Amino acid sequence: MSVNSAQSLIGMLAVVLWLSSCATSRRRAYDMRPENRAALYQERKASPYYRMDNEHTFPIYKAPYTVNQQEGQVLFGRGAYELYRAKDATYVTATYRCPEDWWFFNFNSGWAIIDNKRGDRYMLREVEYYPTDTCFWIKDSRDKFVRFVLVFPPLPKKVKTVDFFIPSGESRFNFDGSEKHMSGLYVEDLRPKHRIPQGEVIR
Incomplete structure (x- = not known):
């Protein structure tokens, strides 16, 4: 040659x-937005007289979206989180193991993703298919990994490091509602390692 x-x-x-x-x-x-679906059954709606200290007023969901294993970073001492950076929104998956046949969850509407450099707050828009500021039961999912999808405004590409902030809220005897703050999280470390939705739908 x-x-x-x-x-x-x-x-x-x-x-x-x-x-x-x-x-x-x-x-x-x-990233592609994460796969998700509603629970197959809502056995009971929240009572019009809902109170956090009265578990009989909580809504009940059965057969939620589950995955084979937790993926992402373990934060706040429980649950694994992944951040999906899409054009229309920022999606955060929160995956928890249900330790009992009845287990309640609560998502605070004041949850924010904070630009660690500028201090801009990207506020929670919704938790897909579930209420915010309301305790709800997940029933008959013992030892399964239940995954929720939280929706925030889109993060600009220049945002490289973020904080996750959950303000304090209502409390009860087994839920203290305390403020939670994880600082200095790298967006690239939080993003899914596989650039397509992961997890099998288990019914």
Whole structure:
């Protein structure tokens, strides 16, 4: 092979690698939104007289969305979290193991993702298919990994480090409602390692 041919081949390979790296970086700019579905049954709606200190007023859900295992970073001492950076929103999956046949959850509407550098707060928009500021039962899911999808405003690409902040709220004898704060979380570390939705739907 002549010197000119070898140089041409090297040049073409360099261009192909450059285009490939650009395509990869474009693919990595955003994630697909995480897979999710509603619980198959809502056995009881929240009572119009709902009170946190009265568990008989909590709504009840059965056959929630579950996955085979927890994926993501374990934060707040329980549960695993992943952050999906999409164009329309920022999705955070929260996966918890249900230790009993009856287990209640509570999501505070004041939850915020905070830009660690600028202090901008991206407030929770919703928890898909479930209420906020209301305790609810997940029934008959003992030892299963239940995954919830939380929706926040989209994070600008320049946001690299964030805090997760949950303000204090109501409490009861087995739920203290205390403020929770995890600081200095790297967005890239929180994003899913596989750039497609993970987890099998288990009914």
